[in-house]
Amino acid sequence: GAVVSQHPSWVICKSGTSVKIECRSLDFQATTMFWYRQFPKQSLMLMATSNEGSKATYEQGVEKDKFLINHASLTLSTLTVTSAHPEDSSFYICSSRDSYSYEQYFGPGTRLTVT
Amino acid sequence: QKEVEQNSGPLSVPEGAIASLNCTYSDRGSQSFFWYRQYSGKSPELIMFIYSNGDKEDGRFTAQLNKASQYVSLLIRDSQPSDSATYLCAVNSSSYKLIFGSGTRLLVRP
DSSP states (O other), X not given: OOOEEEEXXXXXXXXXXXXXXXXXXXXXXXXXXXXXXXXXXXXXEEEEEEETTSOOEEOTTOOXXXXXXXXXXXXXXXXXXXXXXXXXXXXXEEEEEETTSSOEEEOOOEEEEEO | OOSEEOOOOOEEEETTSOEEEEEEESOTTOOOXXXXXXXXXXXXXXXXXXXXXXXXXXTTEEEEEETTTTEEEEEESSOOGGGOEEEEEEEXXXXXXXXXXXXXXXEEEO
16 A cells, blocks of 8 residues: 655644654655544544645634644645643544545654644 | 444454454435544555446455445454554545544454
């Protein structure tokens, strides 16, 4: 399957600071990338869909000004959690869709802890 | 009604047995169906996808799709303890978004 990387794999930050998470598709061009959040023992929750060169589409209830998404190239999308609070602590996972198929491949995830 | 439904489990099977995981979906227009495996603390890994009615086999895994009944299943033959994980069923919506079920936890007993 396709390879998707995420950086960092884990991060601890203080309340009120911002954190940037990078998602890269390493061996294919990803027209569309997706950002998910997963709380312990819960299923994946789609936060937003990121299309290269255009604004991200956010799911209902997700604050676009708090979770800034940039998809500047076909291989890189970033998620910035602004003014993080402890309730933002979660497992953030990106996925990439190959331009020529429907399959989504997930990155390894970033575990964010806000103290 | 949830769009994609799965029994949360856990489904417990002995090593070497066949594990059968089921999933139903509500959108009749869905075209693409996926099974992901997620180990605790890890991200999901794509293990099977199926687009047409019938069976699709890949090694020990077989995906089965029945669009008329709106269900998709995953069979794991010769189950191993390393197969113990949560299995997520996902269905393509009209866009490229995937709708995930809440997952079925599988336990394979040695």
